[in-house]
Amino acid sequence: xxxxxxxxxxxxxxxxxxxxxxxxxxxxxxPALFDEAxxxxxxxxxxxxALDEAGIDTMLPDLPGTNESCEVLADQSLSSWQSAMVGAxxxxxxxxxxxxxxxxxxxxxDLPCLRYAPVKGVRVLxxxxxxxTLADREAGRESTREQLSEQGKSAGLTLAGYTLSPAMxxxxxxxxxxxxxxxxxxxxxxxxxxxxxxxxxxHDPDQARALARIVAERLA
Amino acid sequence: MxxxxxxxxxxxxxxxxxxxxxLQDVLGLSTERVAELxxxxxxxxxxxxxxxxxxxxxxxxxxxxxxxxxxxxxVDGEMxxxxxxxxxxxxxxxxxx
Numbered sequence: 324x325x326x327x328x329x330x331x332x333x334x335x336x337x338x339x340x341x342x343x344x345x346x347x348x349x350x351x352x353x354p355a356l357f358d359e360a361x362x363x364x365x366x367x368x369x370x371x372x373a374l375d376e377a378g379i380d381t382m383l384p385d386l387p388g389t390n391e392s393c394e395v396l397a398d399q400s401l402s403s404w405q406s407a408m409v410g411a412x413x414x415x416x417x418x419x420x421x422x423x424x425x426x427x428x429x430x431x432x433d434l435p436c437l438r439y440a441p442v443k444g445v446r447v448l449x450x451x452x453x454x455x456t457l458a459d460r461e462a463g464r465e466s467t468r469e470q471l472s473e474q475g476k477s478a479g480l481t482l483a484g485y486t487l488s489p490a491m492x493x494x495x496x497x498x499x500x501x502x503x504x505x506x507x508x509x510x511x512x513x514x515x516x517x518x519x520x521x522x523x524x525x526h527d528p529d530q531a532r533a534l535a536r537i538v539a540e541r542l543a
Numbered sequence: 544m545x546x547x548x549x550x551x552x553x554x555x556x557x558x559x560x561x562x563x564x565x566l567q568d569v570l571g572l573s574t575e576r577v578a579e580l581x582x583x584x585x586x587x588x589x590x591x592x593x594x595x596x597x598x599x600x601x602x603x604x605x606x607x608x609x610x611x612x613x614x615x616x617x618v619d620g621e622m623x624x625x626x627x628x629x630x631x632x633x634x635x636x637x638x639x640x
Contacts, residue, residue: 358596446603454599456615461595467615483596516568520604522590522597525571 324371329414331387331407338391339384339411340368342375348542349380351417351434353408353426356447357485359519360389365526366518367423373535379542381421384411386429397479400490401444401498404429419542424519428498437538438507440517444498448472451482458483472496508537558633561608562626569593569601582627588620598623611636 325343328336343349354360354367371381386404388396409431412420419437422430427441452468459466474480475492487495510517513533518525567577570592587593593601602613613636622632 450596450599450603453602453615454596457595457598457618460618483599516564520565520568520600521571522569522592522594522600523571 324368329384329411331410334387334407335393337385337387337394337407337411339382339415340371341380341382341415342371343380343382343415344375346378346380347418348378349382349416349418350374350538350542351408351412351415351420351431352381352383353420353422353430354383354386354389355423355519356386356425356428357451358483359424360386362521362524363423363518365524366531369526369528369531370421370535370538373532374538377535377539379539382411382415382417384408384415395486397486397488400488401429401494402490405431409433421538427500428495432501437541438500439534440510440519441500441507443500444495448492448495451485451487454483508534512537558609558637559630562605562630562633565601565604565608566626568604569597580626582625582630584626586625586629587623589624605633609633609637611640 325341327339327341329339331337352367352371355363367383371383374381384407385392386399387394387407388399408429411417412431412434417434420430420434422436422438422441424440425442425444425447427436427438428444428447430436430438449468452471455471456466456468471480471482472492475482475487476489476496479486479488479492481487513530515527515530518527518530563577563580566572566580566586567574570590587598602618605611606613611633617632617636622628
């Protein structure tokens with residue numbers, strides 16, 4: 324595994340990890356979004372390890388404002404993330420994309436893209452809104468998803484620890500899953516429960532191997 | 544002869560099963576551990592890993608698998624406190640649906 328930066332012009336460089344041996348099939352992985360990215364980080368890297376063994380190069384760039392990024396999350400939107408992923412794909416000379424969960428909402432549209440259990444933006448947003456109303460209630464404050472939603476769209480809002488710009492808020496609310504050339508990979512295709520559901524980050528080697536095998540078959 | 548009527552998404556026995564499956568996925572429990580859950584097993588407030596983000600995921604997954612809608616007003620500490628309370632809430636929601 325290699326680690327290093329890639330240029331996200333005109334912004335600061337971003338970090339990526341890679342299994343890069345200059346092979347013909349080069350897969351850019353767009354991570355899941357927000358808390359799901361943390362819960363699935365280990366799983367994601369194990370998928371990359373399994374794909375490396377299957378002869379496929381992979382790169383996992385940070386979305387600006389997340390993980391090791393020096394950028395501010397509150398400045399980001401789905402468009403800025405997509406633009407960064409297009410830049411990363413070009414820099415790493417990716418031939419294909421694997422988007423995990425909400426990563427499908429900001430995957431480059433000019434490369435063939437496999438999507439694992441993709442979700443609409445409104446579902447990603449609803450999970451954050453629901454978590455925030457539950458946390459508010461626990462803290463003795465009353466809030467509703469409607470109130471929070473209005474505030475988020477007009478002025479931006481911190482939901483469950485993630486500061487979303489008004490643009491991010493609106494784009495998540497409106498983001499449908501774009502059309503694509505491959506069939507999606509559903510959770511039922513790989514078996515077991517989705518690791519994004521876990522209360523604590525977890526890993527399942529069987530699921531990682533199953534997903535990598537399906538990806539390798541589809542790219543063959 | 545098999546009935547051609549639509550099969551209900553979840554009968555009350557299925558609610559117990561679906562709840563166990565979703566809790567297994569959320570808490571990463573073994574099959575043995577999830578089978579041991581009973582009416583009095585403590586959930587929210589008893590399990591430190593079951594924070595607001597995890598509960599949000601749990602409720603959304605239950606909505607999807609049971610084809611119900613859980614309103615914010617439905618959610619309180621009591622309904623989430625034990626396995627039995629949550630199962631009873633879901634059974635009532637399914638009956639209304």
